[in-house]
Amino acid sequence: MKKSALPDPFAAARLEKGIGHMNDQDDPVTMILRLKDLRKTAHNYKTFQSGATPGRIVVPSEVNIRDTRQIPFELDPPEHTAYRAAVEAWFRRPLEEDYTRALTGQIEALVNEVLQRDTVEVVSAFALPLQSRALTLLLNIPEAEAEIWISWGTHVFRSEGVALDGDKASILYDYIDEQIDRAIANPGEDLYSVLLASAVNGKPMTREEVRGVMILTFAGGRDTLINAITNSVAYFAEHPESLTRLRNEPEILNRAVEELVRYFAPLTHMGRVVTQDTEVCAHAVRADSRVSLCWASANRDAAVFDKADEIVLDRKLNPHVSFGFSHHNCLGATHARQLLRVLVATLAEKVASIDLLDHQDNIEDLDQFKRKVGFDSLTVRFHAR
Amino acid sequence: MANITFITTDGTSTTVSGNSGSVMELARDHSIEGILGNCGGVCSCATCHVHVAPEDVRKTGEASEIERDMLELDDNADEYSRLCCQIVVSDAIDGVVLRVAE
Numbered sequence: 001m002k003k004s005a006l007p008d009p010f011a012a013a014r015l016e017k018g019i020g021h022m023n024d025q026d027d028p029v030t031m032i033l034r035l036k037d038l039r040k041t042a043h044n045y046k047t048f049q050s051g052a053t054p055g056r057i058v059v060p061s062e063v064n065i066r067d068t069r070q071i072p073f074e075l076d077p078p079e080h081t082a083y084r085a086a087v088e089a090w091f092r093r094p095l096e097e098d099y100t101r102a103l104t105g106q107i108e109a110l111v112n113e114v115l116q117r118d119t120v121e122v123v124s125a126f127a128l129p130l131q132s133r134a135l136t137l138l139l140n141i142p143e144a145e146a147e148i149w150i151s152w153g154t155h156v157f158r159s160e161g162v163a164l165d166g167d168k169a170s171i172l173y174d175y176i177d178e179q180i181d182r183a184i185a186n187p188g189e190d191l192y193s194v195l196l197a198s199a200v201n202g203k204p205m206t207r208e209e210v211r212g213v214m215i216l217t218f219a220g221g222r223d224t225l226i227n228a229i230t231n232s233v234a235y236f237a238e239h240p241e242s243l244t245r246l247r248n249e250p251e252i253l254n255r256a257v258e259e260l261v262r263y264f265a266p267l268t269h270m271g272r273v274v275t276q277d278t279e280v281c282a283h284a285v286r287a288d289s290r291v292s293l294c295w296a297s298a299n300r301d302a303a304v305f306d307k308a309d310e311i312v313l314d315r316k317l318n319p320h321v322s323f324g325f326s327h328h329n330c331l332g333a334t335h336a337r338q339l340l341r342v343l344v345a346t347l348a349e350k351v352a353s354i355d356l357l358d359h360q361d362n363i364e365d366l367d368q369f370k371r372k373v374g375f376d377s378l379t380v381r382f383h384a385r
Numbered sequence: 386m387a388n389i390t391f392i393t394t395d396g397t398s399t400t401v402s403g404n405s406g407s408v409m410e411l412a413r414d415h416s417i418e419g420i421l422g423n424c425g426g427v428c429s430c431a432t433c434h435v436h437v438a439p440e441d442v443r444k445t446g447e448a449s450e451i452e453r454d455m456l457e458l459d460d461n462a463d464e465y466s467r468l469c470c471q472i473v474v475s476d477a478i479d480g481v482v483l484r485v486a487e
């Protein structure tokens with residue numbers, strides 16, 4: 001098995017039952033494994049709600065470490081619709097030319113830098129700085145601020161061996177509080193200030209709501225992008241022919257990025273709280289229990305995808321759900337897609353090959369399933385063209 | 386060369402022409418309101434939903450199973466719905482009228 005491969009641990013359960021079971025802090029989760037069932041469940045917000053106790057739809061649950069509701073993530077329509085509408089335009093800025101130009105500048109500089117180095121630990125010295133610097137563009141703040149986020153390390157919410165760590169999370173929450181204070185004292189053109197000045201349903205957003213949007217923006221875009229970037233580097237290390245192909249056929253860039261995102265499914269699953277006794281995939285689920293939408297499993301559903309376990313770089317039809325489905329589909333997807341497109345194009349242009357020297361897998365423990373989601377560390381050597 | 390007319394939800398009608406790529410790309414290049422094409426045309430985001438005028442369906446063809454599955458849960462979808470990233474621009478679709486769904 002290639003080191004860059006992400007095996008599909010859900011295959012048998014998806015085929016046989018369509019669901020899986022996970023116990024998480026005595027609040028069990030029925031995992032939905034097939035694409036069609038997942039779509040139906042994601043769409044049905046009345047029976048499968050996001051607006052439960054803050055932290056409960058996240059698996060592992062964050063109920064014990066967080067009271068702030070993440071917005072728009074932990075709201076259901078119609079509230080969700082109104083908050084989402086208020087921030088949608090801001091999250092589409094990555095399509096603007098200036099934004100893409102700045103992003104390209106950041107990525108080229110970083111790639112040039114790692115090409116000079118003997119060896120590079122990709123998670124901490126490539127993916128984390130790349131993700132952090134790019135986030136300054138999304139927040140519209142000076143790039144230097146990224147150094148603080150980089151210094152936090154990769155595990156803002158996690159520390160070694162412990163899935164959830166309240167102390168680590170409080171570093172982020174305290175930081176966001178300070179930044180909101182700063183934006184109140186000194187409004188600017190940054191996301192904090194824009195949110196503080198915006199209104200939803202005719203009412204100004206409260207400080208707590210702004211906090212909820214910002215926590216989500218930091219948390220939602222961190223591990224996901226770090227996994228996507230690191231897995232991409234591992235893939236190209238083991239598939240130099242794909243770099244050559246992208247160089248010769250730049251028109252497949254978009255398809256290649258969507259396919260990498262499908263295959264990697266950087267976010268494994270996300271929960272919902274069941275509001276009434278019902279069924280998923282012909283299995284009973286009880287009111288006030290949890291289900292999860294398992295994006296990683298649905299993306300390998302052979303009923304929908306040919307050669308589901310292979311990366312088909314120019315896959316034409318690719319209805320993957322790595323960025324979610326329906327109401328809550330990823331608000332950061334425009335940023336993430338733009339970042340990955342620029343990254344893959346830059347690697348194809350500048351890099352001849354990558355030696356994979358050492359690696360430590362990051363394996364999520366989902367009780368019934370163990371899923372490799374990426375790497376805790378990945379040491380490589382980049383060779384310039 | 387094909388001329389294609391988009392009618393957006395506010396009733397504005399815009400006719401544009403093209404000869405290659407997908408209808409989604411053509412719409413995006415001309416900033417047609419309501420066609421976002423977030424996924425770039427691989428049928429994964431459903432942000433390029435249009436209703437084909439009934440008399441034009443023979444030109445555009447009908448939605449594939451994957452498109453139909455994507456749109457199945459959308460309250461705005463009907464038998465004339467297409468994800469226009471899956472419609473290829475060519476002479477064969479000259480003159481079609483598409484109502485933008487969102």
Ligand code: HEM
Pocket residue numbers: 050071072073074084138216217218220221222224225228261265266267270271295321322323324325327328329330331332333335336
């Ligand atoms: C490859 C990277 C990413 C992946 C795979 C990913 C995945 C997802 C998924 C699956 C959802 C749906 C959650 C649900 O249905 O409950 C989601 C929602 C969300 N994501 Fe991402 N995400 C990524 C990057 C980002 C980035 C960079 C940001 C922002 C900085 C972000 C912000 C959000 C927000 C705000 C939501 C909630 C949207 C809503 O509730 O309406 N994501 N993401």
